[in-house]
Amino acid sequence: VLQTINPFSSSIDADQLFNISTGQAASLEITNCLLNTVSGGTFLRDQFIMECNLNSDRFHQPIKKNKVLSFASLKKKKKMKIGEKVHEVTLQRDLCGRLLALSLDTSIDLEKVLCFPITPMPLSLCHIDGSLNKPDKSVLIHELEKQVEDMEQPPPQVDLIIIDGFFFLNTFKEMPRSFGDDKEFHISGPQQTRTAEFTKDLKNIKFKEAIVKFLIDHWADQEMATIIGSKVIYIIHDLCYEYSVTDNKVTRIINNELSCPDHEEADTKIAFVACQQNEDSTITVRTSDTDIVVIMLANMEHLQARVEVWMDLGVGNARRCIDVSALYKKLGTKISKALPALHAFTGCDFNPALYRRGKKKPLQLLMNSEIFQDAFLDLGSKEHNVQDSFNIIQSFTCHLYGLKKLDDVNQARIVIFNRTYKVKDKSQPFSLSVRNYDACNLPPCESELLQQVLRTKFIACLWSNAHNAKITDLLPTDYGWKIVDEKFKMNWFA
Structure with a gap:
């Protein structure tokens, strides 16, 4: 349910x-x-x-x-020509089995077949319609929380609150009918009637851009003086806009020290702002995104002063605080810095998840092995060559599928396949059962895994360098993506 x-x-x-x-x-x-x-x-x-x-x-x-x-x-359908006839083929999970059955009929070495991609897209990483496997990211947070269950809640005092803006807007159960009128996502003022599908529109990039620009201008209005009061308000978009009240007048300036135009995601901007604080303070981050917790842990060593960081997560009865500083001390620097690569490899917003592998077991494997910790830690380094740790990542993947003695995903595919379809009776029609084989149960082959690891490295480098204003100069097209119709698409095979 x-x-x-x-x-x-x-x-x-x-x-x-x-x-x-x-x-x-x-x-x-x-x-x-x-x-x-x-x-x-x-x-x-x-x-x-x-x-x-x-x-x-x-x-x-x-x-x-x-x-x-x-x-x-x-269901996605694909047309293919066979013998000058056009057949409409529905992309189903048993396509893998059909190809395997074909290998039996044509005397092709089954072990060689399993070493290559045998479906248009890796079903260990995708659904049959081509959409990405998405994990329950909150599982990772819940497992990390267990490391600091006895912490004090909430923090005794807060000097700086960093709010994930769009998460904050989504928490409103009842939105006013005006935020000010919606004409092609152009927000002219606070009396403009908002769209009836406000939450849905928050997923539209153009609408998000429009509402942020509206807020940047609206907070500079003099009517905001009583709301700002003695506080200092920052809105970080392309630049950092700082608002304060002097002599009952609202002043807006550009804060260059907190501006990070190279950062595209709010997740990394939050960590960047926290790392720029040069005075002893307590920071609370209001969000619900697992990514932000992982990014913050990876950048804790770059805090410039004695800064205590807390996360204010969830809504309603699920709302709670996590002492990120205490969690960082408990995990240690190595595991904390290895988490971005682990999180990206096991599935995030930009990378698919391995089918039914989840987040809990990968975290347990990481915490119990320094070899795996070193491998994922290295993936967050720009200078590191993926090939240097690829065999260890293969071993990690085999462990996820219960094959602790293997360090080759191609061999793991063969073992899992044979385990399921080993013939017990010589008279058994083997080819009939293999025709319905579900390729989701197999790990990705080596070429598919390499592209997954390349994307993992790109994401991990972004997150691990969130403390820098210039976050990366790596190109996505060199790390598991390709450009199709001016959009980035997954490159599934080497």
Whole structure:
């Protein structure tokens, strides 16, 4: 139940149908078909009765098949030509099994087949529609929290609060009808009526840009003087805008020391701001993102003063504080700095997760092995060559699949396949069972894993260097991505 969508959630578009199991939205055509099933069926029934009354032979004649659309109709389809004929092939999980069965029929070495990508996209990392496997990132936070269960909550005093702005906006259960009118995401002032689907629009990059620019200007209005009071407010976007009140007048200046235009994500900006504090203080970060906790832990050694960092996580009954400074001391520098690569490798917003491997077991493996700690720590270094630690990452992957004695993912694929389809009876039709083999159960092959590790290195370098204003000069196209139609797409195979 916890893994399905909540149909009563206020964040769901009330005018759109969603698959409760997958959370996938239905197209307009499918929505109309599903919502009009009863009325459409009633109409066809009445029409059939009328036709039978007019013609007695109609009852024995075939009934025209009516196309019924459902969420299953959303499966991605691919056209391929075979012998000058066009066949429409639905991309299914047993495609791997069909190829394996073909290898049996044509006397191809099965072990060699398993060493190569045998589906259009790695099903150990993707769903059948091509979307990425997404892990439950909160599991990592809950496991890390167990390291400091006896900490004091909340911090006794707070000198600086850093708020993840869009998370903060999403926490509002009731939004005012005006933030000020929505015309192509141009927000002209506080009296403009907001969109009815405010939470949904927060996922639109253009709308997000518009609302941030609106806030940058609106906080400079003199009416904000009573709200700012004796505090200093910072809004960090392209630059850092600092707001304060002097002689009852709001003053806005550019704070160059806290400006980090090279940072694209709020996650790294938060860590950057914390690392620029040069006075002893207590900082609380208000967020719900696992990424920010990981990034902060990786950059704790770059704090310039005696700064205590806390995370104010969650909402409602799940809201709690985590003493990040205490957690950093408990984990140690090595594990803390290895976490970005581990988190990226096991699945984050920019990298897919290994099918059903989760976050808990990978963290346990990391904490119990200095060899794995060193390997993931090295991935966060710009100068490190991925090939130098690739064999260790292969061994780590084999451990995730329960094969502790192996350090080769290609060999692991063969072992897992044989374990499942080892013939016990010589008369057993082996090729029949293999046709339905689910490729999700196999680890990625070596070439697929290499691309996953390259993306991991790029992400880990970004996160590990969040304390720097210039975060990286690495190119995504050198680390597991390619440009297609002016957008970055995953490069699945070497």
